[in-house]
Amino acid sequence: MGPIQPMGHLDQLAKLTFAEETEAITGGAVLWQPGPEIGLTEVRLDGLFMIRDPARLASLAWPWPAAEGHEEIVLEQKMPGDHLDNRAQERALLRRQARQVQRLEMEMETPGQPRWYGQQPLWMSAPILPEEVSASRRVRRAATGCYWVEPSPFEWLWIAANELPLCEELVPFLIGRSGRALVEFARWILTRRPPMWVLRMHPFQGAFLAA
Structure with a gap:
């Protein structure tokens, strides 16, 4: 058995799963993009959902229907062990606000583009x-x-991953589960993904052994 991977590995795995599966599980309605670097010191988004076909989201499990009416959404991904206190929330709000400003500035620099006044x-x-x-x-x-x-x-x-139902379109979110909910996810995903996919979840090996 190899060494336990650092917590940052889980974060990267979640982002990789969003990148690999978002387009497929939403039927092409949503694209995942790595978070762009924003013009503030050490400010980078976890990622963006780019909404291409909102009408296709209504039949999917939540949270996907909440993306209707938007062109893009900032995702802040917190894994087991990450801080969720007020400071962590405020940092997430700062990153969202930075993207808000960046988006406005980008559109101002593109002549002929319709102005965006959203949030x-x-x-x-x-x-x-x-x-x-x-x-x-x-x-x-x-x-x-x-x-x-x-x-x-x-x-x-x-989005509280431990409370989400087990279904295919929510797998990228379900990777962020913890405790017994993670064990439940482990038992479920073992029958739905090839062995190589499961092996990427090496840091969760305790949950898989329990499953």
């Missing part, structure tokens, strides 16, 4: 919805495992 949505995916969020903000359930965080001038959706 960049933010999806935060983590194993759980922490008490820090519900203690400081109003949380409204949108669907199983999905919560609107309010008040907010933009759509802020919190």
Whole structure:
């Protein structure tokens, strides 16, 4: 048995799975892009969802239907062991705001393009919805495992991976599960992915041994 991979490996695996599967599981309705570097010191997004065909999202499991009406969405991916406190939330909000400004500036630099006056949505995916969020903000359930965080001038959706149902279109989010929910995911995914795919989840080996 090889050495346990560092926590950053899980983050990279989640992003890789979004990159590999987002287009397929949404039927081409959503594309994943690596987060672009933004013109602030050490500010980089985890990734962006680029919405190409919103109408195809209505039949998918949440959170995908929440992407309807948007051209792109900022994703903040939190893995087991990552901080979810107020500081982590504020950093995510900073990155979202940086993308908001960057997008406005990019459109201003492109003559002939229609002006965009919207607000960049933010999806935060983590194993759980922490008490820090519900203690400081109003949380409204949108669907199983999905919560609107309010008040907010933009759509802020919190995705609690441990609560999401087990289904194919949610696999990239389900990688972020923890504890017993991760073991449940391990048992389920073993019957739905080839061995080489499963081997990439080496850091989860404890969950797979339990499965």
